Amino acid sequence: MSETSSNAIPAYLPLRNDLIGEEPYGAPQLDVPVCLNVNENPYAPEPAVVETIAQRVKEIAPTLNRYPDREHIALRQAFCDYLERESGVKLEVDQLWGANGSNEIMLQLFQAFGGPGRIALSCNPTYSMYPEYARDTFTTWKLAHRNEDFSLNVDATIKAIxxxxxxxxxxxxxxxxxxxxxxxxxxxxxxxxAKAAEVEGAAEGVHPVVVVDEAYIEFRDPGTPTALELIGEYENLAVSRTMSKAFAFAGARVGYLAANKGIIDCVRIVRMPYHLSAVTQAAALAAFEHTDEQLSRVAHLRDTRNQTAAWLKEQTYKGQPLEVAETQSNFILFGGHFDNRDRIFDELLQRGVLIRTVGPDGWMRVCMGTDGEMARFREALVEVLRIVEQD
Known part of the structure; x- marks a missing residue:
């Protein structure tokens, strides 16, 4: 079983020419015992959190005949309060913006700053949705390449800029x-x-915006800085975050952007009116009332990541130790020299373990799960590697 499936579009439909043959983005959603493929927080919200969310939604339910606060001021203040607590960075409400997941934040940035005649640059390998945001907004997509250890090749990136x-x-x-x-x-x-660079297709004096996607930043080791600390120094910096990962709120779809007011106002131009529902805003505000509970498993998941990385380095494939990429997230890219990763994926899936074949050839990615899920992953991987090596 592969990670992608055919998407047959009837020939009589006037699909955009540049979309013909394209597949919808998405990791497999399969009913298996151990799902370690989409980088979720595996721990459900505590009962007290669920109760508060239900109560806050119940309170606003009688007002659902009215549109929500399209500027979501209360939620933007909650973002400010959280970031000051989490990162020690104090921002104002007009420096924050929320949307339906960080996916919508990124799309809004591409809508505001991309478009026909505009170019977006990133460094490969990176998140596979970025070129789709570019495609959907008719933005030209270009790549510089990272170093062999996946760190940023700064000289190559600056040259590309x-x-x-x-x-x-x-x-x-x-x-x-x-x-x-x-x-x-x-x-x-x-x-x-970027502050000194020109922008193709823009007026003189216009310079690029640097977007830092910090979807997984809460999983970083203690003491590791965040790009938020540079917002006051660089007016061309935008930092995207999400409640989906560390905050255990993936199903609620809440992402947010931190930047100077000018960038936020650019994004407000392209946002759909009332894009954040009253239910979404109420649920997010309720979750922030329980920040400690929502983030209570982060340290354990960080320990799980470090322990799993150490364990993977002890495993071998065809006589060579597995390579493990340095990670500060809740997932690990590993392998490096798998010559048939699709086979490994299928064999793991047959044993009820779902991970991802993503990134450069020879590599696979596993998200951190519960202790029981990780035990099953380790057991299944040892078995699968032994079987594949014997082929």
Whole structure:
């Protein structure tokens, strides 16, 4: 069984020419005992959190005949309060913006700063949705390449900025699918290069926006800095975050953007009116009332990641130790020299374990699950590698 399936579009439908043959994005959603493929927090919200969410939604239910606060001011203040607590960075309400998951945040950024004649630049390998945001907004997509250890090749990135003249530079930290953190000194060099760079198709004096996607940042080791700390210094910096991962809120679809007011106002131009429902806003505010409970498993998942990375390094495939990419996320990219990762994927799936074949050839990615799920993953992987090696 493969990770993709055919998407037959009837020939008589006037699908955009550039979309013909394309497949919808998405990791497999399969009913298996151990799902470790979409980087979720495996721990459900505590009963007290569920009760508060239900109560807050019940309270606003009689008002659902009215549109919600389209500026979601209360929620933006909650983002401010959370970020000051989590990262020690104090921001104002007009420096925050929310949307339906960080996917919508990223799409809004591409809508605001991309478009026909505009270029977005990133560094490969990285999140496979980025080129789809570019495609959907008619933005040209370009890549610089990372170093062999998946760290940012800063010199190559700056050279690409100077030559390509992008409107947007998109960097993830930790990077997906590799888990690689972005060093602040490297980010500063990119930000400084962007401040001096031109933008293809824009007026003189216009410079690129640098977008740092921090979807997994709460899983970083203690003491590791965040790009949020640079917002006051760089007006061309935008930082995307989400409640989906560490905050155990993937099903609620709440993402948010931190940046200077000018960037936020650009995004407000392209947002759909009333894009965040009253139910979504109420649920998110309720979750923030229980921040400690929502983040209570993060340290354990971080320990699980470190222990799993150490264990993977002890495993071998065809006589060679498995490679494990440095990660500050809740997932691990491993393998490095799998010559038939699709076979490994299928064999694991047959044993009820679902991971991802993603990233460069030879690599696979596993998300951290519960202790029981990780035990089953380890057991299944040992068995599968032994079987595949014998073929």
């Amino acid at each position: 100077e030559n390509i003249k992008p409107a947007m530079i998109v960097l993830a930290s930790p990077n997906n699918p590799t888990g690689t953190p972005l060093k602040m000194d490297d980010l500063k060099r990119v930000l400084n290069a």
